[in-house]
Amino acid sequence: MSIQKNIKSSSRRALLLSTAVSAAAVLPAPAYSADMMLEEVVVTAQKREQGINDVGITVNAFTGDMLQERGVASAEDIAILTPGLTVNETAATGVPLYTIRGIGFQDYSTAASSTVGLYFDEVAMPYAVMTRGLLFDMERVEVLKGPQGDLYGRNTTAGQINFISKKPTEEFGAGMTAGYSSFETLDLEGHVNVPVVDRINARLAFKTTQSGEGWQESLTRDDKLGKKNVYAVRGLVDFELSDSASLLINVHYTDDQSDNKANTTYDGTLIGLGEFAAPYLQLFPYVVSGDTPPWYSTGDNRAADWTNSYTDPDGNSYDIRPKRDNQLFGTSAKLNWDISDDITLTSIVGYDKFDRVEANDWDGSAANDSSNINTTDLEVFSAEVRLTGQTDKLLWIAGAYYSEDEMDELYNYFMSDSVYGNGAVPFGVSPFMFAPILQLHTRYNQKTDSQALFGHVEYNFTDKLRVTVGARYTEEDRSWSGCTFDAGDGSLAGFLNFAFGANLSPGDCGTIDDDPNSPNYIFAAADPNDAFHVYEETIETNKWMWKFGLDYAVNDDMLLYATVSRGFKSGGFNGANSNTTQQLKAYGAEEVTSYEAGLKSTLLEGAMQLNLSGFYYDYKNKQEQDRAVTFVGLISGLTNVPKSEIYGAELDLQWMPADGWYVTFGAAYLKSKILEWETTADSSAWPVRVTEDSSGQELAMTPRWQLNASVEYEWQLSTDLMMKLGGDVSYKDDTTGGVQPSDATDAYALVNLRASLTSIQDNWSVMVWSKNLFDEYYYPAAYQGGNGPYVRSVGMPRTIGVSISYDF
Template identity: 30%
Template sequence: MIATQVLLSTLLAGAQAQEVPAAAGPGAVGEVVVTAQRREQSAQDVGVALSVLSGEELARRGVTNVNDLQFQTPSLEVVPAFGGGQPQFRLRGVGFEDYATNNTPTVGIYVDEVAYPVPAMTRGALFDIERVEVLRGPQGTLYGRNTTGGAVNFISRRPTDRFSAGADLEYGSFGLFKGEAFVSGPISDTLKVRVSGIAEQGGAFQRNRVTGERLGDADRLYGRALLEWTPAAGVDLLFNVHGGRDRSEQTGLYLFRPFQTRGYGIGTPGPVIPADPEDGKQTGWGLQGLSALVGTAPGARPSRDNDSWGASLTASLDVSPAVQLTSITSYEKLKRRELADWDASASRESDVFWGSDAEVWSQEVRLASSGQQRLGWVAGAYYSWQGLDERFLSDRTDSQAAVVDISYRQRADSISGFGQASYALTPVLTLIAGARYEHERRQLRDFVTLRNGVPNFTDGNRDTGLDEASGKLGLEVRPARGLMLYASASRGVKSGGFTVYNSRVPDQIDPFRPEILYAYEVGFKSDPARAVRLNGSVFFYDYRDQQVLSVVINPQSGSIGRIVNAPRSEIYGGELELQLAPTARLHVSHAISYKYGRYNEFDDVDAASVVRGPDGLYTGRTIDKAGLPVPIAHWGYQGAVSYALPLGARYSLETQADWSWRDELPSFLGPVYDLPDRWIANATLTLRPDEGRWWIGAYARNLFGEKYDLTRNFFLPNASIASPGRPASFGVRLGFGL
C-alpha cells in the first residue's frame, strides 16, 4: 500500500493548489490577494512565510473543520486535545500540550479579523469561506493578540452587489449528510446582506465492542448573517452575527493494548479487555454513573451538547485619501457540555465531563496608511476581556473509589498597543519595523478539587500576568521582476497560566510563566515564469521558558502533573513550496517542510524515580534534557493536482487529487505513544457545464484506507487509548447556484 501511495505521489505531484482565476490566462499560476498584513496585497509581495487555501479548495478537499487543515498546510499540525477534541495548533513545532480550556494557544485563530483566544471556540464548522491564510512565525505587531507560533486567518465571503444564491449537498459513507447554502445580494443602494449556513448529520464509523451500537454520528448546525452598509463614500460598516449548536456524538477512543480493568473496586482485578483492531472502528463506553451526576439521560454516550454564538461590528472610515480608520468590536460566547470515556470501556475508571461557560469581549482600533506609498504603516490598540466558569468531573469509582469534581472561575484582561511600518528606501530595498507592548492580568478564583465531596485544599485563588514588549525588524529586497528576498528577526510572547485539571495539591495550580520566542527567518518568493512559482524559507527559533506539560514533586503527595517552563530550547527548519500551471487546465503543486528541536537547558523530573522516604516525604531525581530532542515531527509533505478535461463543447470534467504525508510524531509520554508516519490521500471528480451554475461530483477521502491515530495517551497504568482518524469514505456532491 505504501509503495502504491509513493508511486501515485511521484506520478501526480503537488500541494497547496490554489484556485486560479480564469483571467490569469493559459499557463499562469495567477495572483492570490491576501490581507495578512492588514491591507490587500499579492501573497508574493508579503515578506512572511504564508500559505493560502481558497474556499473552493477547502470544499473540494473535504475540509469542514480546523483539524483537517494540518493535511493541507506546510509545518502545521492540529492535534485534538486528549479526550476532549479541542484543536491544539502547532506551527513549525511551536505548540502547547494541554487538554484544559483555560490557557491560551501558541497559534492565533482569527475569523474575519476577530481573535478566538479560547481553543474550544475554534471547533465550529467551516462554511462559506473565501480563503484561509496561514502565517508562520510570531505575530503581534499587526494583530490584536500576540502569538509565538503564528496565525490562521479565516475570511468569510462578503455580501455581493448582485443577487446570488447557492447550495452544496453531500451524501457519503456511514450515512453522512451535509448541506451548505447561502443567499446574498443588495437590499438598497447602500445596504447588502449575506446569509449562509451548514448542517451535518450522521457519519458514525465506530461500534461498541460489546453491544454493537453505533457511535460518532454528527449533529451540527451553524449559521452566519453579514450586513454591509456603506452610507457614504469612504464609510463601510459590516455587522456579523453567527451561532451554532453541536449535538454530535464524540469519536470514541480505542484500546491499542490490552486493558486490565479494576472493574469491581480498588484492588480487585476486573476482566481483561483485549486490544481493539487498529482501524479504530471498535470502542466502548459506560457513562451511567457520570450521567446521574450531571443530569444527562440514562445510557448517555460520549457526546457534545454545545451552543455558541457571537457578533461583531467592523467599521472602516477613510479619514483622508491616505489614512483609514478601522474599529472592530466583538463578543463571543460558548456553552460547552461534553461527556467522554477515557478508558474506552464500561468500567468506571475514567469517565469525564466538561461544563464550560466561556465569553470574550474585544475591541480593536487601528489607523493605517492607504494606497501605494513609500511609507506604509499600521498603528493600533487592542483590549480583550475573557471570562471562564468551568466544572470538570472525573468518575474514577472503579480505579480509585472516587469521583473528582473540579470547579473554578478564571478572568483575563489584556490591553496592548502595536504598530508596524515599512519604508521603501529604493525600488529594490524596503525596511520593516514593528513594535508591541502588552499588559495582561490573569486571575484564577475559587478553585476547588472535591474528592467524594471533600475538598483537597481551600486556598484556590492565584494570579499571574505579563508586561512584555515584542517586535519585528525586517528587510525585503526585490533584485528582479518576480523575485523577492526577505529576512526578519522578531520576538513573540505567549501568556502564562494555570494547570487546572486533576490538581489535588495547592502548588499544582501555581502559575507557570509566559514563554518568549526569538525568531529569525530568511526566505524568497519567486515567479520565474508565468507557469512557475517557487517559494522557500528557513528559520531558527530561540525559545525561552517554553511551556511544557511535565511533573513536579510535592513532598507530601509525590509526583504531580503540571505545566512547567523549560528555560532554553531551540527549533530550526524550513519549507519549500512549488506551484506549476503548464496549461490553463492543469495545476500542480508541492510543499515540503522540515523542523528539528532540542532542549538546551531543562532539568526535568524523572517521574519513575519518585519514592517515599522513611520520614514520609517524597523525593526524586531530575533528568538533564540538554541536547535531547523536543518531541515534534520532523518531515512533512503534501501534494495536489487538478485537471479540467473538456467533454464535447458544453461540459468539463474536473479531476483533482491531494495527499499528505506526515512524519512520525513523538510523544512526551514515551515511544509507546508515538504516532507513526502516515499518508492521507483524497480525490474528486466534478462535472460542470461550461455555461450554467450547477455541478455534480464524487469524492474519495482517505482513499487508500490508511489506519492512523490523531492522538495517543493513557489513563493510569492500564488503559492505553488512541483517537482514530476517519477510515476511507466515499460520497457524492450536488451543487447549484443562481
C-alpha cells in the same frame, strides 16, 4: 526506530515527491501561454490587501473553492493542506491542540490559550475549544507562520490562522450544495446575497451536517458512536455609510449536538512501556488469566470502546456517553473610514459567548477508569482601533487593542473503576482500597484582561528594497480561583479524612495546601481542615513583541526576504483535577525569537510559483506538561522548559505544466531539541520532587517531515460541460511524543480522490469523492488514557460521497 520502518518511511516520502511531478512526466514540454498563468491569491496577512507573493513572510493561503473541493469542514482540517501545521489532542476533553512548526502547548485544559492565534473575520478566538464549528462560505484561509505579534492582538508564539468569510456584494446571488456520504451523512450548505436597498447589502449563509450512523464500533457490545448533528448560520450586513466609510456587521451561531470520538486502548508493551500505566477494576481477571482484554485493539480504524453511564452510591445516574451539547453565539462590527486620501481608520469590536456540556471517555473501554463531563461558560470581548497611512515610499499602521474574557467551568470527573477507586480493592492498593475515590468536581473561574499598543512601518528605500519594523507592548492580567471538590458522594472527603485526619463533608474543597510558605501548610496547620481551601492567584505579564524585516525584489518575479521577530505567550493556570495547591501554581510566559529567510519566485512565464523558506527558533520557557508530585502519586502538571530550539525548512510549489493541468507540492522539515529541562523523575514521592535531565530530547508534535501533493486535470467534455479529475496525498512523519513516550505517533499517508462534472457557465456541478481512499489506519494523537490504560485517538476510515451544487 527499526531499519524496516526507516525504509518504509523513506518509500512513502519518495512516493509523495514523485506524485508532484508524475503528471508532467507524460506530457511534452509546453509552450506557456497567458491562459496558463497562475492566479495570485490576495491576502490580508498584514492588515491590508496584498498579493501573496508580495508579502515578506511565510504564508499558506487557500481559497474557498479549494477548501470546498478538498472537503475541508472544520478548522482542524486545515492541517491536511498545510505543511508544518498539526492538529491533535492531548486528552479526551474536547480541546483541539494547534501546533505550527513544533510550537504548541500540550495541555488538555479548556483554560489553556492557544500558541496559534485563531482569527475569524479579524476577531480572535483565544481558546481552541471555541473553534470546532463548521467552516462554510469561506473567501479564504490564511496560515501565517512564525511570531506575528506586531499586528495581531492576542499574544501567541507559533503564528496565526485567519478565516475570512465571503462578504456581501451589490449583486443578487444564491447557491446551494447538498452532499451524501458514508455513515448516512448528509451535508447541506447554502447562501443568499441580497442588495437590500441602495448602499446596504446582506449575505446569509448556513451549513448543517447530519449523520444517522456512527462510524466507531464497540469492541465489547453492539453499540456505535459517531453520529453528527451540527448546524451553523452566519449573517453579514454591509452598510456603505458614505463614499468614504463603511460598516460591516457579523452575526453568527453554531449548535453542535454530535457524538464525540472515543479512544482505542492498546497493550503498552508494543511501544516499550508496561501493558498499562496503572491497573483498573476490569483488568483483574485478565491479569490473573494472562489473556488479552477484548477492548485492546490495533490496526482497526473503527474499533473503540467507551462508557455510557455511571450510577453513584447514592443512586444518582449520569449520562457519560461521549457527546457534546455546545453552542457558540457571536457578533462583530468592523468600521472602515477613509479619513483622507492617505489615512484610513479601522475599528473592530467582537463578542463571543461559548456554552457547552460535553462528555468524553479517556480510557477507551467500558470501564469507568476515566470519564468526564465539562460544563463550560466562556465569554470573550475584544476591540481594536488602528490607523493606516501610506505615501509613495512609506506605509504605517498604529493602533490599540483591548480584550477581556471570563471562563467558568465544572470539570466533573468519573473514576470509580480506577486504581484510586474500586480498582484498588482486587489489586490490594493501599490506602485507596480502604477509602476509594469515585468521582471529583473540579470548579474554577478564570479572568483575563489584556491591552496593547502597536505600530508597524514599511519603508521602500528603493524600488527593490523594503524595510519593515514593528513592535507591540502588551499588559495582561490573568486571575484564577479553583479547587477540586468532593462531588457530593463523600468519596473524596472520606479518603482525605482517612488519610489526613480531617473532618471534611461531602461537597467540600479537597485540594490540599502543600506550600511550605503558606500559613495553611498541611504539615504545620493546627487544624487539618484549614489545609483544604480554594486556590487563588493573579499573574501579570508586561512584555514587548517586535519584528524587523528586509524584502528585496530581484525583479518583478522574485522576492527575497529575511525577518527577525520575537513573540510571547503569557502564562496561565492548570485546569486539571488537583490534589495539591503546588499543582495549581501558575506557569510562566514563553518567548520565541525567530530568524527566517525565504524566496518567493514566479517562474515559467507565470505558470509556476515556487516559494522556499528556512528558519531557526530560539525558544525560551516553553509551556509544557510535566508530572506533578502529589499524595496520590504523579499526575498532570504544567511547567516551563527553560531552553529549546527548532529549525527547519519549507517548500511550496504551484504549477500548471500544461493546459488544464494544476499541480501542487508542499514540504516541511522540522528538527527540534530540548537544550535545558529538569523533569519530574519516577522516584519522586510527595512532598519531595526528584528531577532528571530531559535535555537532548525532541519536543512533542514535531514530525521530521510533512508533505502534501495534488494533481488536477480539467478539460471541456462538450460545448456545455467541463470535467475535472483530482487527487491529493498528505504525509505526516512519526513523532517521539517528547518526554512522554505514550504520546508518540506513527507516520501515515492519506490519499483522497475526486471527480466533478460542471456546466460551462460554472453554475452547477456534481462531484464524487473519496477521503482516505486506501482505508489507512492512523492515529493523529496518543496518550495515557486517564489513570490506567494507554490509548490512541484513531482517524476516520475511508469515506465516499457525492455532492451537488447549484448557483441561482
